[in-house]
Amino acid sequence: MKIAVSAEGQELNSPVNPRFGRCEYFVIYDQQTGSIEAIANPGTSGAGGAGIKTAQALANKKIDVVLVGNVGPNAVETLNAAKIDIYSGITGTVQESIDLYKKGALTKTNQPSVDSHFGLK
Amino acid sequence: MKELLIISGKGGTGKTSIAGSFAALAAPVVLVDCDVDAANLHLLLNPEIKEEHEFFGLPKATIDKDKCTGCNLCQELCHFDAISEGMVNPFLCEGCAFCFYICPEQAISLRDNVCGHWFISNTRYGPMVHAKLGIAEDNSGKLVAEVRKNAREAAKEKNLEIIITDGPPGIGCPVISSLSGIDLALIVTEPTLSGIHDLKRVVGLCKHFGVKTAVCINKYDLDEKNTRTIEEYCAEEDIQVVGKISFDPSVTKAMLNGRPVIELAQLNVSQQINAMYNLIYRQIST
């Protein structure tokens, strides 16, 4: 199980980034190996469709679960198609949100939490 | 945080004059001009620019003459007719990069493209975020989004509850970008057949994106029959007419002096705008 968290930095104590397509980094936690890896989000540049590009990058990384602040409709459609579980409304740090996920304290969604263009606002 | 957007579909209905007056009534408030193509709100609010930032659009293609063999493949393939005689017309290039990938000589590169600027300013009514898109530039929707993002940050930082946004005309890309996440869109219309026509199209757009709307009929006494038609249309569509503003040359006079008309407090129009603002304020704050 690989869990990706939208983050403002590359560390476990980095705050969760409320944006998805335009967030700077994803911190990836591998539940099997316990390893941590951070990737820069390729979606941040570009004129539009950032959420789509980001979702595809996570699918390429074989992510199973994504923890985010907010996520828009195009990203949700792509994540759903990639069979990546979405947990939105996450706040706090990367570590805290991973702990909450492991405890089963988060609720899965398959709906966008914001309109399109949110990350740009 | 509550966001009020003022739009009109049709230009020249008095949207910016009303936005300027609302700024005075709501102060302290965050102000946004999303008409990045032809901004006017600054002419009423006289902002003092504090920060200026570059806005980058998609990089545009440029051809290295030394490497170009004149095969014309790029010209044949460009869907935007942006290439002729070995030159890229930057006003037509949309930054798709097609030519960059297919040039057999790798003679085409992509150059960073500053396509506008956005500003954070101080006004007598609160911080203002505004922008100027370069001439002939695409990407106004993205610049609108950038401006709105910074307005929200300014509101958070200064602990201000309300953002008032002067929107772009039309129903296209920049308007769509202005609408997302808005608490209420006030549509300013006028009692002309063109005004009614455009009102219907912009109401359709707001419905398409699920945005709550209210209508203001500006210069309503110029044609009372058309005003009644607008009121009937709004009743059918279940949209509240929150204000009917008289035609008054003082609005233009105030504009010539670079001030919102509300600052001339004795006028009938000022009272009408004030009453409309109070009604809207109650709606968005509950």
Place this chain on the structure above:
Amino acid sequence: MIISVASGKGGTGKTTVSTSLALALDRIRPVLFLDCDVEEPNAHIFLKPAIATTEKVHRPIPMIDYDKCTYCQNCSDICAFNVLAVLEKTVLIFGELCHSCGSCWYQCPEKAITQTDKEIGLIESGKSQNMDFSNGKLNIGEAMSPPLIKAVKAKISPKKTTIIDAPPGTSCPVITSVKDTDFCILVTEPTPFGLNDLKLSVEMLREIGVPCGVIVNRADIGNDDVLRYCTRENIPLLMQIPFDRKIASLYAKGTPIVVEMPEYIEKFQNVYFEIERMVQS
């Protein structure tokens, strides 16, 4: 001759001018009127054309041939607009983001991408008196108007004097509308808003090399700054229309000035002759 009518600021009387000019010319020569303000087309309210044909306008967006696709992600890598998401065994296409640049279907190594049509709006065509008329109507929710404007402009015929009503502003829809016209009439009003937006339009026209002149509407409501600007910049002043409650009321009812105030027929014809003289010299 192709004359475009534009304005930086909306609501200055652009459509009042374009429709009256077209009707004045319709009496003396063959005219084609094209409403390129496809987000908010209004000229039909004034010209009341009998619409004879309606055609849908499409733009191409990619479609995947799954028999050929190897999910190599080349298309999603090269797309500047992030239209395509290539996942395991499926490709998502977000057509509303597509600029129809053609890059993906040309470059797919497996030739697995073909084109399909996305409807973006319609063109209505017909006759208003002797004049040929067409307008574009962008579908609600569609962000990209230039392909529709190009389709409207494809109606231009060298046999007719073409009047183009352009959208307001200075961005891509306006450029698409006024590009390659012989002359652009800028309609403004004598206020700070009018002047500010007039300057932007003049800059824009100079960038793309279209000559222009100015018509000041509601000429007596403001100050002289617009006139001073035109003199300083050497921009011909083609006409001044005073503020007149009768004109405002005609506008409200969708009646062109020249229909109820025939003294304007000759004034608009003279504007045309002056433009003709400037373009030919």
